[in-house]
Amino acid sequence: MGVIYLLLTISVVVALGFFAAFIGAVRQGQFDDPYTPGVRMLFEDELVKPNQDQKENLDKNITKNKLHS
């Protein structure tokens, strides 16, 4: 019955994985605004996407600034 160790480990790891995903989602602010993303999703085709490089650049800038302050 040693397999029970393996099974329990898997079950706990999977559970922890989902829990970590939840924490990540809260951190990103997904629970701050439960309405707008649902609407925005439907616009995707019409939306003008910012240049990917620029966006990354900006994101980096922001995180840097946050770390400093």
Added chain:
Amino acid sequence: MLLDFVNKSRKTKLIIVIESKSLAVFLCDMQKSASKKAPTKTNTCFHCADPCGDQKINYDNKYFCCQGCKTVYQLFVQNEMETFYELQSNPGHTPKEVGGKYDYLRTESIAQKLLSFSSDTHAIVSLYIPAIHCSSCIWLLENLSKLQKGVLQSEVNFPKKTVQIQYYPKETNLYELVMLLSHIGYEPYISLDKDPQKKPPKDRSLIYKLGLAGFAFGNIMFLSFPEYFETSEFWLDQYKGLFRGLTLLFSLPVVGYAATDYLKSAYKGLRAKHLNIDLPISLGIIALFTRSVTDILMGWGPGFLDSLSGLIFFLLLGKFFQQKTYQHLSFERDYTAYFPMAATQIDSNGKEQHKPIHQIEEGDTLLIRHQEVIPVDGVVSQGHAAIDYSYVSGESTPYSKEVGDAVFAGGKQMAAAIEITATKTVSQSYLTQLWSHAAFSGKDKLPFQHFTDRISKRFTIAILSIAVAAGMVWLFLEPAQSLHVFTAVLIVACPCALALAAPFTLGNMLRIYGRQGLYLKDIHVIEKIAGINSFVFDKTGTLSSTQKSHIEYHGAPLHGRELALLKNSFRNANHPLSRTLYDYLPEAAIQLPIEFHEILAQGIECHFAQHSVKAGAASFTGATGVRLKTATRVHIAINNKYKGFYEFKTPYRVGIRSLISRLKNKQIYVFSGDQDTEKQALIAMGFQADHLFFNQKPEDKLRQIEHLQNKARRVMMVGDGLNDAGALAKSDVGLALSEDIAVFTPACDGILEAGQLLHLDQFQASAQRAMKIIQYSLIGSLCYNLIGIGFAVSGHLEPVVAAILMPLSAISIVGYTTLATHRIGKKLQALKSQSPLQN
């Protein structure tokens, strides 16, 4: 251009003429909002759905109500943004004239204050836009980059009605963005209290805790499952230690993190010698945890960790549920929310500069443009002022002020630009002084003991004595069991259901009220509403409606030709009353007058080819036998012959009379800042003469409320203006009445839609019913406790019994409160659909 104009006029000492175009836009808005209902499809604006009226504009086979709407449409079409109209029909807003209102944003140091992030290459600003209302708004605002070069990205938060814009400061600036938004009908609200750097970071700890408790609850239940069946299979017995050890691991963060709020609150309560509901809960948690840990470590049993994590999960769920917040409403506003960030100061050299309003000193000359709010008390030094004090008193008919007249902070200039000389600083001004009173620091509020706290005191004492007594008895019967029984009582008596009854009932009520147009700050207000026995109303803007003023004509009848003459005379006039009358009079063919004079504080004189018209004050038109002015009147004389007058009446809201009669067994007061001209009308509506107070200054209202409270009255104040702010803060429940909840209300406990005022008694009745529901749930939860204690004192509390009993009691109580509050909601809903025509 406007600036040049003002400069010129200052030099020549001319009296500035009202910027009639913007005033007309304003009046047209007022009229539109009054008649927003029942538009016909063919005659509504393609952009904003308002009725087009007679001056509709046909463009591109579509109708528009005004040039503003058409311009916005053109702009969108040019930028290939017609999708805006496809997502939702008529989604737009009529753009309002903003003039130079935001000029101060050109001053870099002031604009910088609004940014939440800025560097040389990027800047981020978050703006509050009350007009956001549908998916088209989201789409449009998130595509701002198409309309404005330099915008990198914009993101809308719909519940908060904010848009966060990232832009390149080299290509655009905040001023341009704000102007663009205003031009397309999404004017942001920028005020003094918006300081993004000061805002505390968003608190998400409750979500973390809830998630953690739920996660642990599920997993512990899962791992405890084999134990529930008491099978003595060999392999299960062999791995018992492993399963139990794992559940213990899962429970550690639950007790160490998720449950900390309860433990802390109980500790604080104890230190303040106050037995709150968190105390028996904490006792339960501690008993559950220590008992489980010893059971598991000593190998005596599986412990109660499943019940423990379930308990905490349910409790947090209740807490989460009661936290319904109206993110786009603010219940904490003070005067700073009404005032702009900066004012335009004119220095001794005649140069304009923008000055943050807290730096304004006595003697400074300030330029107040059309639609700007006067930030400090002062004296008009240049120009013709028409001040709308609706922020302050609820009265929206503008007051005319001339050079030398005093104006007060909080008034909004409705005519063209004026100059004022500040006589006080912001914090010393008549209105803002009010905020130095203790009522605003929150320390002055009367202590209020919540229902559950009152119960929990007796409850705690009762379970502690039962636990001790049972422990003592078992000490004689079977000493080894004594401690077990003692902890078992504390475990099952943990008032989980009791602690859930209030959050779920009141949380539900909060949502029900929200659907009916009453937005409360938090659930505690409901409990206070239930206990109110005195109601205090403000008059102007609360009992009377601000929007539609009733116009009545008295005197010799006017014929069609004469009406046409009048209409044509008022066409050129700038005085607010003239504009209102112009809109009120029937359409007529345009006749241009030969001569036209507008005489300040007197009226207008207008000469046509064969006729002449005079309109204005009684003496000016030659009226005789007219007694002292009791109401706003415009007298009319045609061809120098006095005809009669138009009277502007304050219409009372529909249903006030029946509301008063239904509140008969309560004390009802009216505190009004006005003269007592309306006294008889109020008495006729059912108010008692000695409960009517007039000429009440803001501080007087506050003191009157205090006086009532000293007589052990529980007072609800219903008001709308900043002059009620003191009374709203001081009263047990302060409700701010609002025609449009997107518009600003002073700090209060709740915001009530103006149309729902007549249901006030029903709102209170449902609050009382909700409190009844909590009492019944309390009886139910006590029954569960009794059953549990039965198991506990007889020494039979198996973990599986606790694991069933606790969720069962919690779920059944929550189920009961949900159904019962749903019935209250139905009743309120039925009220709303009833016709409110009875006066």
